[in-house]
Amino acid sequence: MKKLFSILLFVTLFAAAWTSKAAAQDPQPPSDDDVNRVARQLFCPVCENTPLDVCPTEACRQWRALIREKLAAGWSDEQIKQYFVEQYGARVLSEPPRQGWYWAFYLIPVVLLLLGVYILYRAFTSMRQPLSESAQVEAAPESPAAVETQGQQDYLRRVEEELKKRN
């Protein structure tokens, strides 16, 4: 019984080791989704404004084949993108790299947005200013205009009273 158990254990361990070795030698080939995941981050300079994953030309088909080749060789997405930049220039990237002058593409829109918000804020506050000031003029009884009106009304009332007495 003990001998049988030893043989079974040996066979099981050998089979497990053999299968894992076979699996390591035969990795899954990259799927179309894997290729498209990288391809949609790239643009072929020949077909402007068309992402590589949907571009129908022969040049783009070759580029996708190259991506598949690199993925099968174990390259990461970033390594593949870097390879394409070295071969064809940074303009193939769908997003400009975050380095050097390319930062302008990210910073300029933010600066313009903040500037726009500030200009709007200033415009709104300056529009509200004259309204509040005119309201202040009407509300203040000590203002010269208000005092003058009050004096005229008193004068007219006294004139009317005098006229009534004479009549």
Added chain:
Amino acid sequence: MSESTVAPRRGMPVWIQVLVWVGLLALLGLVAFGLRRAQQGTVQPGDTIPDFTLTLFDGYQYAGKSEVKFSELRGKVVVINFWASWCKPCEQEAAELETAWRDYQDDERVVFLGIDYTDTPTPALGYLTKFEITYPNSPDLGSRVSQLFRIKGVPETYFVDPDGKLSYVQVGPFASAAEIHSIIDPLLKP
């Protein structure tokens, strides 16, 4: 009559106004530059070609070196052909270019250079083998040289005279080797 006192309206600070105008002008300048460049087309005959360096494909050499520096070719007629393996019209002229190159191969006054535009290595090398192209060829790393010439597509061929000035641009394929001869020969006359 008494005067009502209204506070003067506060305008935009001067530095903001300057910033906005400078930004707008810079944006307009960029757009103008881009439009001008887009409409400019390829380099024109008479233009001096700026210097560039090519790293040749494996198996190709020029003067025993795997790199070619354009400025070192001064004094020669240089024929620069842009091609790609995915380009069908390039296949039409590949044999004609090779024939012409073999005619001038022993004439030290003429150099042919092939530049592979936005191509992948395996099909590119397959193309060179298929058409038995022997003149120096290189990939256009970083698309630098094609941008220098502002090429619009492939095939395009540029003929540079011994003074380093562009003499003629062929857009599209050559029909025959004789056509290539007819452009090079006048440039070789003293």
